[in-house]
Amino acid sequence: MKDNRIQDERIIAERRKIQSRGYAWIVTILLVSIVVQQFFIKAPFAQYAVEFFILIGCGIYNTIANYKKGIDIWNPKNDGKKKILYNALISGIASVVLFAFLSGNYKTNNLVTYFVSFVACFYLFRFIMIGMTDKKQRAIDKELNDDNSIE
Amino acid sequence: MKNKKMKIARIEQDMNQEDLAKAVGVTRQTIGLIEAGNYNPTLNLCVAICRALGKTLNDLFWEEI
Numbered sequence: 001m002k003d004n005r006i007q008d009e010r011i012i013a014e015r016r017k018i019q020s021r022g023y024a025w026i027v028t029i030l031l032v033s034i035v036v037q038q039f040f041i042k043a044p045f046a047q048y049a050v051e052f053f054i055l056i057g058c059g060i061y062n063t064i065a066n067y068k069k070g071i072d073i074w075n076p077k078n079d080g081k082k083k084i085l086y087n088a089l090i091s092g093i094a095s096v097v098l099f100a101f102l103s104g105n106y107k108t109n110n111l112v113t114y115f116v117s118f119v120a121c122f123y124l125f126r127f128i129m130i131g132m133t134d135k136k137q138r139a140i141d142k143e144l145n146d147d148n149s150i151e
Numbered sequence: 152m153k154n155k156k157m158k159i160a161r162i163e164q165d166m167n168q169e170d171l172a173k174a175v176g177v178t179r180q181t182i183g184l185i186e187a188g189n190y191n192p193t194l195n196l197c198v199a200i201c202r203a204l205g206k207t208l209n210d211l212f213w214e215e216i
Contacts, residue, residue, distance in 0.1 A: 008177040009193055010184065 023058075030055045039102040067133060070140045074129040084126060092119040153188045157211045160204040161186075174203040 030051050037048040045052075066073045075084070096115045100106055161171050161182075168182040175182075175196065184190035185200075192200070197212055204211070 008181050009196055010181045010190055011178065 027055065027058055030058075035102065063129070067129075067136060070133065070137045072130075072133045072137070074126050074133060084130075085123060088119045088123040088126070091122055152214070154186050154211070157200065157204070158186045160206050160211060164204055166204075171200070171203060175199040 034048050034051050034055065037043040037051075062073075079087070092115050095118050096111050099114060100111055105111070161168070166174070168179045168186075172179045172182045176199070177196065181190060181192075185192050197208055201208055201211055
């Protein structure tokens with residue numbers, strides 16, 4: 001049966017905006033919920049595991065969805081290697097300070113290990129994703145430039 | 152910026168916003184917002200409006216500077 005409902009582009013766009021805002025709110029609330037349970041209530045992991053995996057799932061979904069469309073969310077401003085390393089260091093410092101403040105763990109060894117692992121993972125993962133996105137964009141460009149693709 | 156050309160073309164065709172909305176498959180509010188200059192329609196919708204009003208894109212959507 002044919003769907004005769006009006007497909008008003010403005011309404012579709014507005015609904016998408018509303019849903020997108022709702023999604024952002026849910027992700028933020030999940031993050032706050034995990035932080036509160038982990039650091040303030042000192043709850044066992046099993047208690048907030050569902051929220052944790054939903055949050056990780058949201059991140060993976062966003063990464064894959066953007067990658068498939070060739071959208072560069074990892075280096076949209078085309079920063080150089082130095083700028084990316086600088087960003088990783090700043091993020092690492094901010095993350096360590098936040099972690100130390102929330103957990104009350106001020107042991108230097110732990111914080112240094114956390115910082116080094118964070119910066120290494122952040123830097124490497126970002127580089128891998130930039131490389132993969134670049135490859136995907138080239139594949140999409142090639143497809144679009146192929147005269148045979150437009151009949 | 153208000154789209155007076157579209158409003159005039161619609162009135163010339165003896166159509167109200169509801170008629171035009173039905174003809175192009177959108178809601179009346181969307182037509183109202185386009186005429187009031189508060190919504191930028193996609194090219195597809197612009198073409199559909201032009202066809203419904205018997206005008207060209209230049210007639211309705213091109214602003215001379």
